[in-house]
Amino acid sequence: MVTLNDVARVANVSASTVSHVINKTRRVNPETERVVRAAIESTGYAGDGIARSLRKGRTDTLGLAMSAISNPYFGEVVHAIERSATAEDYSLLLAETHDDPERELRAVRDLLSHRVDGVIMAPSNDPGAALALIERRGIPVVLIDRVPVEDRPHTDAIGVSNREPVAQLVTHLVEHGHTRIAMLAPQPGVATTEERVEGFLTGLRRNGIDPQPGLLELGCHNSDALEGALSRVLGLDDPPTALVLGNNQVTIGAMADLHLRGLVPPAGIATVSFDDFPWADSFHPRITTMSQPTDDLGVGAVSLLLDRLADSSLAPRQRRLDPEFVVRESCGCVR
């Protein structure tokens, strides 16, 4: 590899002059600068970020720990984060948590060993160990998506509102004449799930409906669990006429299953869901959803992190964004 010293030798100057030319960190004679730049060009010098990082104590890299594999919705968030990170001249180091506390710990360890300047993390249902590690290292972290406000009021975080929007979804269903409404929810223990379930219950009560234990199924984020849940729910003596789908994953799985059962919305059964798809408008059934502002979520997370990187004494901030209610045709016509 060609180093600073190589360039210096070619240009007949000291290494420090070359460094200063590159970083524009002190005045240098225009003629000297010309020679140095020529030497850089001719040697093809490219610099060594590792050595620079060691010296400066910063890597200009942000770590991202989330479960992008299991949930396609995270893919969009990743891209938004990537975009705004590079816009601010930060690189992005990716680590997959698989929504599992143990893998999450490994992911964070990996990020830290690479000395990222800060971490954005979509916490699992038990992120204590991982967060402790980050805090011990003394670098900032912002939580995204799953915002456990109550637990960690001192941690920067950004997520969407869940309770009220899901309640609104339920009301929408009721307005279409449904009273037997079931909810298929993903991972229990995760903040978003808990909040959406609460919203479901609230929505029911608000409309004078008594929540039935058999009409709430948790852990429907993989197809096996989902199939079982759907069987139980639809096998009830008095089966539901409408379904609330807890997230993207659940929605895709449920549609596959309903398709097999010949129960395609809105004719077969009514459905509403949380999370939207970019293609939701052009494929059927066109599902009525609460659409998450994935872009704002990613951009907001990066901005929270960079703000704190710039000023660690900032007061903690926890932002909630509102999802957008997108009415399509999965509930039948309005009566």
Place this chain on the structure above:
Amino acid sequence: MVTLNDVARVANVSASTVSHVINKTRRVNPETERVVRAAIESTGYAGDGIARSLRKGRTDTLGLAMSAISNPYFGEVVHAIERSATAEDYSLLLAETHDDPERELRAVRDLLSHRVDGVIMAPSNDPGAALALIERRGIPVVLIDRVPVEDRPHTDAIGVSNREPVAQLVTHLVEHGHTRIAMLAPQPGVATTEERVEGFLTGLRRNGIDPQPGLLELGCHNSDALEGALSRVLGLDDPPTALVLGNNQVTIGAMADLHLRGLVPPAGIATVSFDDFPWADSFHPRITTMSQPTDDLGVGAVSLLLDRLADSSLAPRQRRLDPEFVVRESCGCVR
């Protein structure tokens, strides 16, 4: 930050002993080891990957340069790559190329400055500069997806077959009685596009159909271009009865447009496409496609790269995977 020396001081040994304990790189007295480990524990020592990388000349990080934002299909490939990289104890540094040679160059520069050990890249239509930079640095690169075999026979690469599969798609359409067939293709200049267009032409001729200039539209990877293309094609005196969609992006865009025009397949018009969706089975229209083995693509790319990292004298390898023909219902019933 707590360093090796801090631990050494606490344990009353030299830094090198601590280092050797951590890396198991030479025998140390069990009692000494115990003391050292205790010191590591009590200090919360976490190590510094940057310093280690500088010393060892490796970062154990792989760079990934692709346009994951503009094409959702890449998202799945990214995840496959991430999975197999971490399985081999490599981290993944992400860089977005936006399918643009200039941004691609920046992306690669970023990757290199972070001193990644190797690069996986989905080349733009003019990757010369970026590849030159990588090769100058002397680190291995494997090309993924767009495999310009002819141009760079010495570069490791992995992609899918395009020509024959698209020809097969055309034949499928012909078997359903179509003779007026149009193709909506994405970025011209990119290897996959060129090959798929060739496949389209081959398929036509093979079935005794003369390719019509007006029935081939390029650059349909954004909605504006796509809308224009669709208008032109459908506005023809003798409009096509079937459409070949060049990739994922084109498919989603086209379906949105066709939906607006009331031309939903298979009733409105027949369609086949390249690339599949995870949800393709449960949403309508259920499109007949050539499904890319995204998982094998990602795993294969990592394995090519690691092999070369292990032995740089290996003969260049260029792998072509076969897409899977998935027949659904977007062409009407078989006659």
Place this chain on the structure above:
DNA sequence: TTGTATGCGTTATCAG
């Protein structure tokens, strides 16, 4: 079995 010394490629301080 352990310690000392050196250098990886930079940046920044201190002289000149």
Place this chain on the structure above:
DNA sequence: CTGATAACGCATACAA
């Protein structure tokens, strides 16, 4: 305006 030099935190060759 420029050069010499000392860290940054670690791994390793060489001594002991």
